[in-house]
Amino acid sequence: MEVGVPMTEKLITIKDVHKEYKVENGDNVNALNGVTLDIDKNEFVCVVGPSGCGKTTLLNIIAGLETYDSGKVTMHGQPIVGPGPDRGVIFQQYALFPWMTVRKNIEYGLKFIRKPRNVESIDESGNKTVTTVLERYDTKEKHDLANRYIKMVNLTGFENSFPKALSGGMKQRVAIARGYALNSEVLLMDEPFGALDAQTRAQLQEDLLKTWETEKKTIFFITHDVDEAVLLATRVVIMSARPGQIKEIVDIDLPYPRTQATKLDPVFMKHKNYIWETVYKMYLEIPK
């Protein structure tokens, strides 16, 4: 590797993050105990671990939905102090607004986004200056963006449907389209396919891979499904519970594009078996 030309660009840095909860009976639960993790730009990170390992807490902290007791979480070197459209969250329960149509659901978030535009101006002495102004999307731009991402997730024809008329898989597609339309740098996905049946889940995994391969983004993806993690991720982060810590990080050296057929690859099997055993061993150690 040449000096000064980094292969990857660090996007999110999580350094020695601690977080404790007080639960109802007064006990403290150590949700995160010294978590350190760097996420590179356009990386697909999957987090697996037994329930209670603090994976959702970690996601919420990156999203800016939760605070932490000590440590440091930065994006582009800037501390994360709250939620923002640069980090889109996709929830397991879809979180679509039921009173908005598919199109309105996708367009709604654009309301909060300002897009940069370069404005050229020439002063009296003929000097050209370029200034960048931030402006809102107009109705037509919103419409076009929504159309583009509705098409991307194969929901053309459902623009004016209300969420209640959609299946779980379709709802999650709308949520993904919404995340993409906002052009967030990072998509934080909290067990997004957890509530779907096996076939829908397999299809959405492939669709997400295709989407990510064509339009790269940084994805931080929580799942309890080891198969899913290995199929999607460039790196799988294994977390352990009580206290929530990163136990191991496994690089998945499988080439993209990946499909469901990738699951037959011996490299896939190797990673899957290894991660599964590690997670299951931790699960058995949890006092029940």
Added chain:
Amino acid sequence: MPAPVQDSQLKKKARKLKDFSDGTARTRYILMAISIIGGFALWFLITLIPTINTFLASPKQVWNALLSESAANGRYFKDISISLQRVLIGFGLAFVCSIPVSFLMGWYPKVRNLVEPWIQFMRTIPPIALIPLVILAMGLGESPKYTIIFVAAFLVMVVTIYQGVKEVDKTLVKAAYTFGASDKDLFFDIVIPASFPYILVGARLGMAASLTTLIAAELTGTTFGLGARIQGAQQFMDTSIVLLGIITIGIIGFVLDKILLLIEKKLTTWK
């Protein structure tokens, strides 16, 4: 060799899981017709018994009462319009006031903690108990009636609507929050539309409460109104007028509820 299966065994009806649905539209309408006709028939039959007829007028007597009350010199329509006016004004005021109060209670925990004990306390008091105080304060005009109906409808609606505001799906709030929505955006874009169905349910409950309180409201000294008419007829043991009044209130309630239901369907097609 196993014994051949008998035809009779094949025909044996399989046990079906208990069905909790409403049934098909056809059977529903047939049963509804049977229920209404049967009810009237039963009413007609028991009023043939003289002892029952002394306190329960027959359908025929009620029909005659309707004819005489709605005749040119009768007071039926005046009673209806004045009662409707009271219900609608009391209910309307309560509706307008309950919305801001319930949103404030749902949005600000401090407001909730300050107001809720009083709402819960007042809710257990029958509005009729307030009549002496209301008469002393307001006299015998129209305002005491509006006030009694207002109190009844307001309390019901505040409790219902504020529950709705409080129980807005937190995932939706979170989602909007991650887009960068401000508190103002959250309130107008998420909380208000999300609690909209509760406002409509609250309105229906409030309307029902307004009608049930109407009789109590009209006890506060008045000559006209369905409640007053029922009170007056009681003194002359004219059970046909009493029944006519009761049935009229029931029909008004049914129609008003259906209107609100229709508005609800129209406004919440997304539900």
